[in-house]
Amino acid sequence: MTLPASLPRRRLLAGSACGAALAAAPALLRAQAFPSKPITLIVPWPAGGSTDRHHRALAELASKQLGQTIVIENKPGAGGTLGPGTMALTAKPDGYTISQFPMGMLRLPHMQKVPWDPIRDFSFIIGVSGYTFGFTVRADSPFKTFNDYIEAARRQPGKVDYGSTGIGTSPHLLMEELAGEAKVQLTHVPFKGNADLQQALLGGHVMAQSDASGWDKFVDGGQMRLLVTFGERRTKRWPNVPTAKDLGFNVVSSSPYGLVGPKGMDPAVVRTLHDAFKKAMDDPEHQKVLDQLNQDVWYRSGEDYRQWAVATYAKDKALIERLGLAAK
Template sequence: MVLGAVGAALAAPMGSTFAQAFPSKPITLIVPWPAGGSTDRHHRVLAEIASKYLGQNIIVENKPGGGGTIGPGAMALTAKPDGYTISQYPMGMLRVPHMQKVQWNPLTDFTFIIGISGYTFGFTVREDSPFKTFNDYIEAARKAPGKIDYGSTGIGTSPHLLMEELSANAKVQLNHIPFKGNADLMQALMGGHVMAQSDASGWDKFVDDGKMRLLLTFGEKRTKRWPQVPTAKDLGYGVVSTSPYGLVGPKGMDPAVVKVLHDAFKKALDDPKHAEVMAQLNQEVWYRSGDDYARWARETYVKDKRLIERLGLAAK
């Protein structure tokens, strides 16, 4: 008992001293998508702003693949819980484990730091596509089941699952082609390798430049930036999705270090420069404290299990 008390007394000052000194070197922020996409654009700006408040650089490291799960998953398995390696945590983290075996637990192997934002999802085609409206695309799928394709950012991601849900509601069979992220997906669409793409708003500049046509968005209401474009809800397909995301670290992080990171990124969320990139991506801030974010993740994990089972995508 005496030894335990002495150990606890020694550990407390050491832990608090470490937190007071944090950060004393650059922090790595894993973005589990290719460089140049909407998530990468957002996190590079966010990292730049937060680094001012932390007094250390935040280095963005792109680790795409697995529908956004490879980067955070690798962090959970290999990174020290010292606050120097953190990651974006996309919705796929709460879905892929229902669809295939993974080496990490999406809830217990992570420390939830802060909820940040949610995507504006849309469905786009090239400007020379024969599909002038989304209903044109669906009608083509009715006439040629399994022959009409679209790309997404990976199996189990929101752009994939919302189209699975929509096609089930519309009673059509589409051909899904997964990619590592929206940067390579957009290249494939522009190169004519896929007919259409379901993705977050990294397509914004292509739409505004007239190189792509935005046929549909998936929010609760129409976007401010493209108010003429109907939602899936408007057209009666019954699918609404924003796919919130935030930042996490490995499990077992010092709560004082988590607070330092949370407070810096919270200030970054409120920064006018961050508001500019949010407007460009047509996204809203989705702030959640670490505790609230973890609670949301637990609830969503259970809810999305039912969705994946209903779509017939659960692991056998």
């Protein structure tokens, strides 16, 4: 019996299709296998501060969803921009190196030249939370109220100081904005992060500090006095402490943040990370940590987070220029 002439061609096509499928299989398996090793999460602040505490707890919960350890790497400096900025320039976009993305990333480029673009050089994964900012002094400080502090600055222009977590950070800019409204001159002392700043205040090296709620344990423990907070409303944890708005200052800040990776990440990898961290954020244990830090959930999908960053980057340019901090 003679075989049809078309059979060899059919076999050839079938063999080619099989070969293509086999060639594609490793790539498919790699995509399906993510993550196959530990993931590094850069926290661009020193260990021990509120941001570090939050991300360590969140990473532990997300690692259970991913089946891989998430290792925290503290990389402080440049007002929280050193860590994510270095990641953007050096890390592979494979999902194994991600970073917290603080508001300073959207402000520093307006203030000085940086080697990265805060929008184009990042893959936005998920929006996570925002801070409760407050202004504290040592428990033995002569400043019993925030108005005491402002009045001292009026009497001694430039002689009254405060520390923050760095030039261009939200704790710095909100105080510059408030000083402008109050028509006082304050001396700003920048630090690498929360932990360094707390120790400087406790050691008497600065008169006061503007910071996120890493000061909570010192306030509750009696070593510091909380004079004012900067939210839309008073906090549940310290309801007797006035907001800046209560005192007549039109200054409100929560400085939302989230997680990003280098530009060019596989959308499937971004989705895997997003889903794991979203489940971690929904975990009751995560809410307990946020309650301790007096923070709220600020969930945004990756695309919504990117769109928010684009809008905020444009809006904050006007703020930087108004405060006279724009690059010349």
